Amino acid sequence: MSSLNPNLASKKKLIDKALDEYLPVVFPEELYRAARHLIKAGGKRLRPTVLLLGAQTVQPDIAVDAILPAAVAVELVHNFTLIHDDIMDADATRRSIETVHTKWGTSEGILAGDALYAKAFEVLSYTKTQPDAAMKCLRLLSKACLHICEGQWLDITFEHNKNVSEADYLDMVQKKTAVLYAAGLAMGGILGGASDNEVNALWEFGIALGISFQIRDDVLDLITPSEVLGKDRASDLIEGKMTLIMIHGLRHRVIIEPSRLADENGINNAVEALQRSGSINYAMEKARELLEVGKSRLSIFANSEAKKELMKLADFAVSREY
């Protein structure tokens, strides 16, 4: 993150400290070690960061300490979804370490995720704000969680389903990934005292940002070596996940045989085919288009350091190499 923007490093530090404090290792210790496992292994903390930036875009001098619990809650929800997703996708590695269920077992992984989920809502209740703003945040975050479940459900049912359309994919990714960015930004806006129109603008920027991040993730999954990714390369191809790249590829008669993805050579061939068909470029172009519309939604806000950082984050979403 710090290589993107040194201004964001101080936010990440605040968030990391708060995550550590709100999630102590208490009895039964092994449950909490499992719950903290992925959090301690790193992560960019993008979702809590955009919550803080959303609040500062509306109210530049807001007391960050007061709203930090809401930011932590969003990151806890994100990490809960990672633990459960890894079980469903049978992924063994993430952030260059064993996934929770691989290290502790499936039942233990389910419980570690459930514990983070509960902790997220507990921590949310420590946000210092007007009570009606707190209730709005509760509703936003819980609805976002519901959308994430819907998105993950769709993602599973889309596997190896060649009838998935671009609209289906965008709907799935909006729910599975983008809604938590959008909820973070909207919650930040609410905590900063934004009008309904301003909250909507932050929400829509968040949707564009989240979808673009996911599309870039889909691309990086194909073109980045495993040791840089921190997990197996091309896992989407191997698991038959439907991505914008795959959907474009299928439309342009790129045939990817799962049986030929057993080694590095087979994966390289598949990725080259998707490059030749223009599918990877097509997906990136789509991400850039969405982001331009999203960024334009921020025009209603006065210029500020926080708004500038959100704009930079949008550019980072589609240019990043990790």
Place this chain on the structure above:
Amino acid sequence: MSSLNPNLASKKKLIDKALDEYLPVVFPEELYRAARHLIKAGGKRLRPTVLLLGAQTVQPDIAVDAILPAAVAVELVHNFTLIHDDIMDADATRRSIETVHTKWGTSEGILAGDALYAKAFEVLSYTKTQPDAAMKCLRLLSKACLHICEGQWLDITFEHNKNVSEADYLDMVQKKTAVLYAAGLAMGGILGGASDNEVNALWEFGIALGISFQIRDDVLDLITPSEVLGKDRASDLIEGKMTLIMIHGLRHRVIIEPSRLADENGINNAVEALQRSGSINYAMEKARELLEVGKSRLSIFANSEAKKELMKLADFAVSREY
């Protein structure tokens, strides 16, 4: 429930209607069908009922409609834990029907549970009350969820562990089962405008009620035919669960060989051994003792219809045959 007390039947009806309305089948429909599966199959709705009774004990003329969302939230949390517990315990039947993961698959079961979890907190946000009471309820319910995870973690680690003490069991059951009853009662109290002392009294009554219900459940699991239970009989014995009965039995040299539980005859022999050692009676005696202390905590409240129903529910907890 109606065979226990006709006054509670109208509450159950209200709760059932609200559950149905707050959890409509929307896209993706199959996710919501899975999430509603166990709820539609029945259940006594005890946890939401005690929330309403707790509120009425404090404020007999409280508007039930205003606090019904909080009651629904508690029942949704309960059903989420059932879905995930059935995955962890590999149970195929509950409430006389297939469990969610058996019908839809493990990933789908995890997601259906996660969706109910999210829905619980969304519905909680619709409670009509003072905002600070709502935030207190949020904190109580989220902390209860965390305790449930801790209790379930302990339950798993206790399996086949002959060093588990009575105190270990009571701590596990308090977290896994009783805390949600206690949180329901305490939330009801808060919504009814109770003092801290009154909230504590309701909480402690709830802990005693919940532990007693669980102990009676452990007993019924042994002595009730499968067709009445709605699930396999003696599943605790077969899974090596540590219950008060088992702990007492072990202390009195009752040896239960898992390999001898394969048929009805083997199960009968094991249950008879636990009867001869006095282990089943001992557990029931413990439940009755706890309940007497719990009931005495309600003495600070004026007599009312709701208080009388809570007292009856306590007696039902240890006398029920289903």
